[in-house]
Amino acid sequence: QKIIYLQDYKPSDYLIPKTEMWVDFTPERTRITTDLHIERQVGVEDGTPLELDGEHLELVSIAIGDEVLGAGQYELSESGLKLLDPPQSFVLSTVVDVEPEKNKSLEGLYRSSGNWCTQCEAEGFRRITYFLDRPDVMSVFTVKMVADKDLAPVLLSNGNPVDSGEMSNNRHFAEWHDPHPKPSYLFAMVAGKLDKISENFTTKSGKKVDLNIYAEPGKAELCRYAMDALIRSMKWDEERFGCEYDLDVFNIVAVSDFNAGAMENKGLNIFNDKYVLADPATATDQDYALIERIIAHEYFHNYTGNRVTCRDWFQLCLKEGLTVFRDQEFSSDERFRDVERIDDVKGLRQSQFVEDSGPLAHPPRPNQYEQIDNFYTTTVYEKGAEVVRMLMTLLGKETFHEGVDLYLERHDGEAATIEQFIKCFEDVSKRDLSQFQKWYTQAGRPQVSYTTAYDAESKQFTLELKQTVPATPGESEKSPMVLPIKFGLVSNNGDDLGWDSVEGAEVRDDLIIMDKEDVTVQFHGVSSAPVVSLFREFSAPVTIQTKASLEEDLHRARLDGDPFNRWESLQSAILNIVSPSMAVDGPALDLDLLDQVASALSQTLDSQDMSPSFKALSLRLPNYQDYAQRVGENINPDHIKSIKRDVDRAIAERLRGQLVSLYSALHLPDEYEPNAEQSGMRSLRNQSLSLLAALNDKQIFEMVETHYNEAQNMTDRQAALAIMCAYAPDRAEPLLAHFKENFAEPMTVFDKWLSLNASIDDDRTIDRIHSLMADDRFSLETPNRVYALFGSFTQGNPTQFAREDGAGFDLIADIIMHIDKFNPQVAGRFAVAFRIWKNFESKRQNAARTALERIRDMENISPNLSEMVNKTLE
Ligand code: HT7
Ligand code: ZN
Numbered sequence: 121q122k123i124i125y126l127q128d129y130k131p132s133d134y135l136i137p138k139t140e141m142w143v144d145f146t147p148e149r150t151r152i153t154t155d156l157h158i159e160r161q162v163g164v165e166d167g168t169p170l171e172l173d174g175e176h177l178e179l180v181s182i183a184i185g186d187e188v189l190g191a192g193q194y195e196l197s198e199s200g201l202k203l204l205d206p207p208q209s210f211v212l213s214t215v216v217d218v219e220p221e222k223n224k225s226l227e228g229l230y231r232s233s234g235n236w237c238t239q240c241e242a243e244g245f246r247r248i249t250y251f252l253d254r255p256d257v258m259s260v261f262t263v264k265m266v267a268d269k270d271l272a273p274v275l276l277s278n279g280n281p282v283d284s285g286e287m288s289n290n291r292h293f294a295e296w297h298d299p300h301p302k303p304s305y306l307f308a309m310v311a312g313k314l315d316k317i318s319e320n321f322t323t324k325s326g327k328k329v330d331l332n333i334y335a336e337p338g339k340a341e342l343c344r345y346a347m348d349a350l351i352r353s354m355k356w357d358e359e360r361f362g363c364e365y366d367l368d369v370f371n372i373v374a375v376s377d378f379n380a381g382a383m384e385n386k387g388l389n390i391f392n393d394k395y396v397l398a399d400p401a402t403a404t405d406q407d408y409a410l411i412e413r414i415i416a417h418e419y420f421h422n423y424t425g426n427r428v429t430c431r432d433w434f435q436l437c438l439k440e441g442l443t444v445f446r447d448q449e450f451s452s453d454e455r456f457r458d459v460e461r462i463d464d465v466k467g468l469r470q471s472q473f474v475e476d477s478g479p480l481a482h483p484p485r486p487n488q489y490e491q492i493d494n495f496y497t498t499t500v501y502e503k504g505a506e507v508v509r510m511l512m513t514l515l516g517k518e519t520f521h522e523g524v525d526l527y528l529e530r531h532d533g534e535a536a537t538i539e540q541f542i543k544c545f546e547d548v549s550k551r552d553l554s555q556f557q558k559w560y561t562q563a564g565r566p567q568v569s570y571t572t573a574y575d576a577e578s579k580q581f582t583l584e585l586k587q588t589v590p591a592t593p594g595e596s597e598k599s600p601m602v603l604p605i606k607f608g609l610v611s612n613n614g615d616d617l618g619w620d621s622v623e624g625a626e627v628r629d630d631l632i633i634m635d636k637e638d639v640t641v642q643f644h645g646v647s648s649a650p651v652v653s654l655f656r657e658f659s660a661p662v663t664i665q666t667k668a669s670l671e672e673d674l675h676r677a678r679l680d681g682d683p684f685n686r687w688e689s690l691q692s693a694i695l696n697i698v699s700p701s702m703a704v705d706g707p708a709l710d711l712d713l714l715d716q717v718a719s720a721l722s723q724t725l726d727s728q729d730m731s732p733s734f735k736a737l738s739l740r741l742p743n744y745q746d747y748a749q750r751v752g753e754n755i756n757p758d759h760i761k762s763i764k765r766d767v768d769r770a771i772a773e774r775l776r777g778q779l780v781s782l783y784s785a786l787h788l789p790d791e792y793e794p795n796a797e798q799s800g801m802r803s804l805r806n807q808s809l810s811l812l813a814a815l816n817d818k819q820i821f822e823m824v825e826t827h828y829n830e831a832q833n834m835t836d837r838q839a840a841l842a843i844m845c846a847y848a849p850d851r852a853e854p855l856l857a858h859f860k861e862n863f864a865e866p867m868t869v870f871d872k873w874l875s876l877n878a879s880i881d882d883d884r885t886i887d888r889i890h891s892l893m894a895d896d897r898f899s900l901e902t903p904n905r906v907y908a909l910f911g912s913f914t915q916g917n918p919t920q921f922a923r924e925d926g927a928g929f930d931l932i933a934d935i936i937m938h939i940d941k942f943n944p945q946v947a948g949r950f951a952v953a954f955r956i957w958k959n960f961e962s963k964r965q966n967a968a969r970t971a972l973e974r975i976r977d978m979e980n981i982s983p984n985l986s987e988m989v990n991k992t993l994e
């Protein structure tokens with residue numbers, strides 16, 4: 121396969137400042153007529169050919185101006201169209217036919233529930249017409265769409281509506297004009313039968329914007345929460361980042377067939393409907409929070425991504441990392457900041473840390489790829505966001521915002537690079553950020569160790585810090601990173617101690633800036649021996665290798681002024697106690713040590729200062745992945761799972777009374793609201809019940825059944841089912857049947873039912889999955905079904921996915937190979953499930969390797985899947 125290198129980037133020889141399209145939708149095919157106004161760049165030689173991208177297109181005609189082109193003037197191939205000797209400035213007219221009905225890849229133009237829609241990022245526009253399909257070629261688009269009035273009463277594209285009207289033969293048209301030059305990946309069209317809800321928003325400068333959310337017929341009322349989230353996002357972006365919406369309308373369309381979560385097309389966001397549709401009977405608190413976040417994320421792209429886009433796909437995290445950071449900040453401002461931060465870090469550790477430690481490790485700004493679709497990774501998104509967060513920590517909030525303002529102003533309407541982004545922060549802060557930039561270009565995560573010493577006589581506290589960055593595939597030599605370390609010196613009573621002077625590193629208030637491999641920081645005038653609290657708020661994405669003593673962990677868990685480290689220390693206390701027993705031949709678990717953890721946890725649960733959501737998070741004891749990451753290699757999932765059960769049970773035994781009264785005493789208002797306060801309370805009740813279920817006690821299971829039967833919303837109902845599936849599969853079966861019968865009519869709920877079934881860990885799991893696939897409503901062609909069933913299996917059922925007999929790996933390999941034939945993006949994404957294969961003990965490793973090799977050797981494997989599997993096997 122062809123590898124694309126960052127260093128080979130070259131600006132395009134030709135630009136397309138203006139694009140006009142006429143799109144004629146009929147059930148059999150869609151005919152697309154395009155006029156490209158093309159200019160050769162100054163300095164490019166006469167006779168330089170122009171290579172337009174184009175795939176799966178049937179060329180009907182081609183002309184330059186009035187002259188129809190003949191053979192000899194252009195060459196056609198599977199990947200595009202080459203004009204051999206184009207003039208300096210000209211209009212190229214093409215007519216192509218495409219067949220959306222047959223397009224199951226969900227890239228380009230396709231049909232979802234009969235409606236036409238598009239997905240162009242990253243390289244889908246080339247399936248719609250011939251174009252320079254690269255992000256640094258920006259064009260002003262005008263699109264005229266024509267369709268049958270009954271088949272497609274709604275016709276939408278980017279920008280503002282400029283004209284519409286009736287035509288003969290029951291046909292009608294709509295014309296859209298987007299005044300903002302944009303790359304082709306932001307192009308979108310939707311044509312079909314859709315209902316909508318509408319609101320309007322007045323921007324800070326007084327401009328009125330029409331807001332519409334469209335959904336399949338009958339589903340529009342389920343878009344109310346998404347609309348509310350959109351309005352809050354628009355307001356927040358004005359207040360926090362000064363970004364004001366820049367078109368007359370903003371449309372969102374929810375479709376049921378979509379490879380990813382959503383797409384930020386200019387003025388016409390297209391969403392996977394599971395991130396739009398919600399009501400209390402069908403959506404959980406978590407669904408609501410995700411909807412809020414994804415609506416915000418796509419909206420925020422209007423500036424970070426659309427107004428300033430990426431020069432090339434290597435710069436993907438320029439828009440994605442920054443926009444994830446922005447959506448995280450939005451959620452933190454709208455909900456509980458501490459809890460959001462903990463949740464985000466849990467997510468980062470569970471996905472990005474795993475990616476970083478395995479065969480698919482890469483920097484947030486990679487320098488080579490085969491298929492860009494495979495680089496929409498957690499490293500680009502979530503680690504990219506952490507890097508932006510570190511910039512804010514390093515420079516301070518005010519200077520950081522000056523830097524973002526400068527970036528949005530300096531590069532407005534441009535396609536930018538990471539270097540240009542960093543330069544804006546250098547300019548406003550007058551700081552050299554060249555070493556900081558390594559966060560973008562170096563893969564892997566620093567491992568930090570530390571020692572402390574306190575001299576009572578001299579009142580001197582010494583902190584020695586060391587960082588190493590482990591080798592990652594293709595990168596053996598690593599240099600030290602800049603680490604912004606937020607910290608505190610926690611005294612006996614929990615207050616932070618001060619100091620008179622400090623030397624050895626740059627220390628600003630509660631921030632140490634570590635930019636070398638080793639640093640010794642000396643604090644003078646520290647009045648008593650502190651317990652050091654490092655990386656408060658998780659101020660840098662590192663792993664701390666030093667194992668704190670149980671006393672230190674518990675001190676921080678009880679008293680640290682930073683909620684993140686309070687939470688972290690309790691988790692770390694448990695993992696430290698358990699880790700010697702996690703090796704298969706390790707010593708038996710010393711359950712008595714958990715007494716002290718249980719008492720610290722109990723104190724948190726009793727505390728008046730902590731919110732219910734924070735308490736709920738504390739009750740989520742380390743999960744399978746947390747344990748597996750500690751073990752690192754030679755993993756036997758059954759062993760890990762049994763240790764986890766012992767730990768959960770031991771803590772539940774010690775807290776039984778308190779958990780029962782928490783569950784019973786918490787009363788929620790009658791009316792369901794998906795806000796942070798209420799969802800925190802529900803979460804605390806459900807977590808209490810979940811931990812109690814670890815007792816494996818009939819009485820508790822009866823409580824869970826009652827919880828299910830009395831549930832007034834999907835959050836509680838699903839929580840009860842999840843607990844039963846995890847702890848008592850036999851008792852779960854009748855509940856699951858009841859759930860399917862009574863609640864699973866909407867596909868979003870059917871998907872929950874699939875996921876719950878696939879999470880059950882017993883000998884019948886694989887057979888169960890086969891029978892779920894035979895359900896009339898299941899289809900491998902619909903990504904949401906696939907993610908629900910197999911995502912839950914690979915992520916949420918590690919013991920069955922990694923069965924010793926290899927049946928779990930085989931099942932997933934079969935599914936991937938099947939899907940690859942029509943949807944390589946989804947197949948490539950699913951191959952990620954195998955990235956942990958080398959961490960297993962040898963039997964499971966062999967089974968996984970066999971499954972991977974079977975995929976690698978399949979006939980006609982797609983380039984997407986081939987890249988993923990080969991890298992995973994390397
Ligand atoms: N920027 C969007 C990415 C996306 C995507 C990428 C590859 C294949 C299909 C896709 N659909 C959407 C979404 C986002 O990050 O906001
Ligand atoms: Zn994004």
